[in-house]
Amino acid sequence: MDEIIRVQSNGPLSGEIQVEGAKNSALKLMAASLLIPGVTTLTNVPNIADVYVMSEALTALGVVIDSPAPHTITLDASNLTSYRAPYEVVAKMRASTAVLGPLVARSGHASVALPGGCNIGSRKIDMHISGLEILGATCKIEHGYIEALTPTGLHGMPVSLVFPSVGATENLIMAAVLAEGTTIVSNAAREPEIADLIDFLNTAGAQIEGKNTTTLTIIGVEELKPIEHRVVGDRIEAGTFIVAGCIAGGTITVSGFNPKHLGIVLDKLEQTGAVIERLDRGVRVTATDTIKPVDIQTLPYPGFPTDMQAQMMAYLTQAQSSSIVTENVFENRFMFADEIGRMGADIRIEGHYALVRGNTHLSGAPVVAPDLRGGAALVLAGLAADGATEVSNIYHVDRGYESFCEKLQSVGARVERLDRDV
Ligand code: UD1
Numbered sequence: 001m002d003e004i005i006r007v008q009s010n011g012p013l014s015g016e017i018q019v020e021g022a023k024n025s026a027l028k029l030m031a032a033s034l035l036i037p038g039v040t041t042l043t044n045v046p047n048i049a050d051v052y053v054m055s056e057a058l059t060a061l062g063v064v065i066d067s068p069a070p071h072t073i074t075l076d077a078s079n080l081t082s083y084r085a086p087y088e089v090v091a092k093m094r095a096s097t098a099v100l101g102p103l104v105a106r107s108g109h110a111s112v113a114l115p116g117g118c119n120i121g122s123r124k125i126d127m128h129i130s131g132l133e134i135l136g137a138t139c140k141i142e143h144g145y146i147e148a149l150t151p152t153g154l155h156g157m158p159v160s161l162v163f164p165s166v167g168a169t170e171n172l173i174m175a176a177v178l179a180e181g182t183t184i185v186s187n188a189a190r191e192p193e194i195a196d197l198i199d200f201l202n203t204a205g206a207q208i209e210g211k212n213t214t215t216l217t218i219i220g221v222e223e224l225k226p227i228e229h230r231v232v233g234d235r236i237e238a239g240t241f242i243v244a245g246c247i248a249g250g251t252i253t254v255s256g257f258n259p260k261h262l263g264i265v266l267d268k269l270e271q272t273g274a275v276i277e278r279l280d281r282g283v284r285v286t287a288t289d290t291i292k293p294v295d296i297q298t299l300p301y302p303g304f305p306t307d308m309q310a311q312m313m314a315y316l317t318q319a320q321s322s323s324i325v326t327e328n329v330f331e332n333r334f335m336f337a338d339e340i341g342r343m344g345a346d347i348r349i350e351g352h353y354a355l356v357r358g359n360t361h362l363s364g365a366p367v368v369a370p371d372l373r374g375g376a377a378l379v380l381a382g383l384a385a386d387g388a389t390e391v392s393n394i395y396h397v398d399r400g401y402e403s404f405c406e407k408l409q410s411v412g413a414r415v416e417r418l419d420r421d422v
Helices: 023-035 049-060 094-107 126-134 166-176 192-203 235-248 259-271 306-316 335-341 372-384 395-400 404-410
Strands: 003-008 013-018 039-043 064-069 072-076 109-113 138-142 145-149 158-160 182-186 207-209 215-219 228-230 250-255 275-279 282-286 323-326 347-350 353-356 366-368 389-392 414-419
Touching: 003 372, 003 404, 013 235, 013 404, 023 039, 023 049, 023 072, 023 094, 023 166, 023 192, 023 235, 049 064, 049 072, 049 094, 049 395, 094 109, 094 126, 094 145, 094 166, 126 138, 126 145, 126 158, 126 166, 166 182, 166 192, 166 215, 192 207, 192 228, 235 250, 235 259, 235 282, 235 306, 235 372, 235 404, 259 275, 259 282, 259 306, 306 323, 306 335, 306 353, 306 372, 335 347, 335 366, 335 372, 372 389, 372 395, 372 404, 372 414, 404 414
Parallel strands: 013 250, 039 228, 158 182, 366 389
Antiparallel strands: 003 389, 003 414, 039 072, 064 072, 109 145, 138 145, 182 215, 207 215, 250 282, 275 282, 323 353, 347 353
16 A cells, blocks of 8 residues: 655644664664574564565575564574575665675575665675675675675684774674684774674674674684574664654653663754753653754764764754754765755755755645655654645655654654555
């Protein structure tokens, strides 16, 4: 069914929203289950489309997946039956390339479709491949697939990343845990979801040192044991709702995540005048009527997350004057700016800089979600707009947000999903 999200301004928000486990962690933990010849149990797994796609990718490899309770999945990777992640699945979700490292480590052979183009920049995987080659895999690209083979197994080596790529760091960690000898990954990414992967693997018997730092030392072990693990709370889902509160006005509590994981986002929101109270497992945010402009530059963690850039830009259209947003992580991640422009925003793009004019009167309009975070940000913009905003292509939003509309409704937002022709 082709659905849209219709959103209208409805005054200040109040109440509490609970976030789910992190999409970007759950997907990698699911892939990491390939390393374990037994049943892995994950709890706090978000009920989102990307989790279903990863389940599809793993099922194609022979993993038997079940969901004995809401937000809990079991993954039995005792008997892998294939080493091929087919194009039909990888094309749906780039993150399915996370099976490359664990599959080659466990099976000695991985055949993973190249993900192809993506609408937020070229998103290459050259670092994933060159890292695996340093560990001894032979990689070649044939018929649109990366074929990775380890005739003599993987061997620990120093690997230095030219950029702290999240996906390359994760693939290398997962490849190295079962390698012979010690791998040292330098210039590693240190997003909280990577720390979650390290915790998961270490509990299963891996020996990874250097969590939360840029240098990881991975001492290969023979085998990992089945475990149960709770997925870390989703800082980006949390950040999205916090910005919703800042845009719509009022006071809301967003819980189920570690506020330290949103450090710089919360600091920037405070600089705009919002009042943020950091709680044990969440924050209470009170919006300000006089939003001060702030400049933002996206960077690898602990820098400002690129996954919060669009939501923040929507908010900054309501600031008293202009802000500059610099995107340093992805090329072409400003498609959102064109769409919000249809609502009256004035955002000028020059290379990887965006000048966001403040003091803009937003007016509701039909808009198209350009990607996952851009889609959510358009809904947030609709909270401040005059009249109804109708966001289409909301399958993007469903990829990463569970019950997005229901959660916003629960704090008083006027937002609903409708069939397109209603
Ligand atoms: C992950 C997150 C995504 C987030 C991003 C940055 C998941 C499923 N997705 O994506 O939500 O926005 O981190 O925080 O976890 N690059 C290369 N060569 C490579 C790998 C990356 O050039 O081999 C470049 C990419 O094109 C991009 C930049 O490095 O410009 C960052 O990519 P990376 O950190 O790898 O992001 P993802 O793992 O794809």
